[in-house]
Amino acid sequence: MRSIVHTSSERSDVLAFVAQNLRELRRRAGLSQAALAQASGISRRMIVNLEGGATNISLSSLDHLAEALGADFVDLVSDPAARDLxxxxxxxxxxxxxxxxxxxxxxxxxxxxxxxxxxxxxxxxxxxxxxxxxxxxxxxxxxxxxxxxxxxxxxxxxxxxxxxxxxxxxxxxxxxxxxxxxxxxxxxx
Missing domain, CATH: 2.60.120.10 (Jelly Rolls)
Structure with missing residues (x-):
């Protein structure tokens, strides 16, 4: 599976949204990065890098993170400031x-x-x-x-x-x- 990539300047950068949303969803769930790593099967290092906006990740790995957080894929990639669908x-x-x-x-x-x-x-x-x-x-x-x-x-x-x-x-x-x-x-x- 290919990785998510940084977007062009005319579109929002989905990895920045992932970084912000992942941190917030993890905090709401009361999980440490290590606990999220264990629950999702994604390495703690990958989670640290994602929260720092410093890495790409496969779409299926985002699904695993979302499931471990009780969220869905869209919750991770959406602009947190967006008001519509x-x-x-x-x-x-x-x-x-x-x-x-x-x-x-x-x-x-x-x-x-x-x-x-x-x-x-x-x-x-x-x-x-x-x-x-x-x-x-x-x-x-x-x-x-x-x-x-x-x-x-x-x-x-x-x-x-x-x-x-x-x-x-x-x-x-x-x-x-x-x-x-x-x-x-x-x-x-």
Missing amino acids: RIEALAWRGARPGSEAVLLGSVPARHSAQLWTWTLAPGDRYTAEPDPEGWHEMTVVTEGRLLIDLAQGPITVEAGGYAIYSTAQEYAYVNVHDGITRFIRNVVA
């Missing part, structure tokens, strides 16, 4: 220029609902770890061709098409188009 934070950048994922917003659901916009450069791939049972995605391709490589079998989605699937399995997104592929991802749990 719009987040608009760059949360992933691929190996090739032009590949990125932006968390647009989130609303309350049984657990979480998130709206993302993704861009993958030709040949780029994002590999995810399985989510817990009950998590699903609805993906709409707006440009290009996307291969959704699921453990249960691959799905190819052309521009204008969509797919709905459980993410409680190994999965990846692969741009199988010779140009940019853009898609909207709605995550619901």
Whole structure:
């Protein structure tokens, strides 16, 4: 899984939000950094660096931290000063220029609902770890061709098409188009 990266100057820096939110959520939970490390399976050193805004972390590791804090992913990456459900934070950048994922917003659901916009450069791939049972995605391709490589079998989605699937399995997104592929991802749990 790729790491979160610092964002461009026109967007908020999600790692700064993570640093601030992680410290506050950890304090509210009454956990030391060592206790959070033990509860989440993330090293204490990583937690220290995250709270200092000095490191990148995988999206799945953020999920582990959030779960240990009784929070969710959005609680960690959102601008703490935001007053609405719009987040608009760059949360992933691929190996090739032009590949990125932006968390647009989130609303309350049984657990979480998130709206993302993704861009993958030709040949780029994002590999995810399985989510817990009950998590699903609805993906709409707006440009290009996307291969959704699921453990249960691959799905190819052309521009204008969509797919709905459980993410409680190994999965990846692969741009199988010779140009940019853009898609909207709605995550619901």
